[in-house]
Amino acid sequence: MTEQRPRTRAVRAGINIDPAHSAVVPPVFLSTTYAFSGIGRPGEYDYSRSANPTRSVLASAVAQLEGGAGGVITASGMAAVTATLLGLLPPGGTLVAAFDAYGGSWRLFDALERTGRLVLRLADFTDPRALDDLAGADLVWLETPSNPLLRVTDLAATCAAAHAAGARVVVDNTFASPAVQRPLEFGADVVVHSATKYLNGHSDVVAGAIVAGTREVADELAWWANTLGVTGGALDSYLALRGLRTLHLRMAAAQANAAAVADLLVSHPAVTAVHYPGLPTHPQHALATRQMDGYGAIVTFDVGTEAAVRALVDGMECFCLAESLGGVESLISHPATMTHAAMPPELRAGAGITEGMLRLSLGVEDPADLVADLRNGLDRALDA
Numbered sequence: 001m002t003e004q005r006p007r008t009r010a011v012r013a014g015i016n017i018d019p020a021h022s023a024v025v026p027p028v029f030l031s032t033t034y035a036f037s038g039i040g041r042p043g044e045y046d047y048s049r050s051a052n053p054t055r056s057v058l059a060s061a062v063a064q065l066e067g068g069a070g071g072v073i074t075a076s077g078m079a080a081v082t083a084t085l086l087g088l089l090p091p092g093g094t095l096v097a098a099f100d101a102y103g104g105s106w107r108l109f110d111a112l113e114r115t116g117r118l119v120l121r122l123a124d125f126t127d128p129r130a131l132d133d134l135a136g137a138d139l140v141w142l143e144t145p146s147n148p149l150l151r152v153t154d155l156a157a158t159c160a161a162a163h164a165a166g167a168r169v170v171v172d173n174t175f176a177s178p179a180v181q182r183p184l185e186f187g188a189d190v191v192v193h194s195a196t197k198y199l200n201g202h203s204d205v206v207a208g209a210i211v212a213g214t215r216e217v218a219d220e221l222a223w224w225a226n227t228l229g230v231t232g233g234a235l236d237s238y239l240a241l242r243g244l245r246t247l248h249l250r251m252a253a254a255q256a257n258a259a260a261v262a263d264l265l266v267s268h269p270a271v272t273a274v275h276y277p278g279l280p281t282h283p284q285h286a287l288a289t290r291q292m293d294g295y296g297a298i299v300t301f302d303v304g305t306e307a308a309v310r311a312l313v314d315g316m317e318c319f320c321l322a323e324s325l326g327g328v329e330s331l332i333s334h335p336a337t338m339t340h341a342a343m344p345p346e347l348r349a350g351a352g353i354t355e356g357m358l359r360l361s362l363g364v365e366d367p368a369d370l371v372a373d374l375r376n377g378l379d380r381a382l383d384a
């Protein structure tokens, strides 16, 4: 069979594989248990926590899109983070994680460090000096573009430095999705996702994904996910598979909307800063152009004060004030009081998160409506 392109693979994952009725769309298998054909003779599936046919179709689709050897679907992004961490880090091992990693990941790393289970070192991987400081690391944890400042890490250089230091590399690819960036191509060992975001894409499923570059590591992490009991549900997998079919179309539309909105933001007098890798003024714009297919669909900006934030947000019609990202609908969030509220203020300030900062997750609406709505909000912020 001819090799299919990623967009075709995403659309056609599991299509027309049903041996019972030739259903074009693969059925959802809700059964928790599967009959043995005799003593000591299980079929391919025996119990749904260990493996489920619907989940398997999604896992292999995500693994193919990431260019990996195998995948695991988990009950949430944090379940993927937990299984990966426990599976890859030796007891008492040293984890070097991006200092601006997702707050929930940081909370887990910090809790495991405080209870003596690992040694945590935080690093700014956008600073090349961090690459000289990886001695003793067992695992390196990256997130690029980062949240909410959209800093971009050089994946090839960081993976090479980590491997030279004897460490394995995990990349949280939630913010880009495999339609935009494939970290395994740059040397990462494992990719994790909050599939709650772009992979599902409709803000109606909480799920996670792990993809490993080798079959051996994929099997090891599948073992951990099963043993911990954090594998994903059949219905969630079915919905996420449906969402995944349009990943490339959604990402193209959302990225175009992000570019349109960034154009408005750089020209509006209410805005004091814009963080978006697609802007030539972004410090890692050239790197983003090299390692991403596009610049993602998140745009962060600053309007200076909390009063301006309130004036902008009150009255938005096309952006919901809500946490999360990656759905077809556009969202606006205030990191200081929402996604990053649990972070100690000094760490928040160190990560560059201000009171006047807002983060947009662009959906797939008509760009003219999004730009008009945001322009009205910015005009309100200017008067605040």
Ligand SMILES: Cc1ncc(COP(=O)(O)O)c(C=O)c1O
Residues within 6 Å of the ligand: 076, 077, 078, 079, 102, 104, 105, 143, 147, 172, 174, 175, 193, 194, 195, 196, 206, 207, 208, 324
């Ligand atoms: C980058 C990133 N990683 C992991 C997670 C955790 O995913 P979940 O909420 O699906 O557990 C999130 C959630 O926001 C995230 O943004």
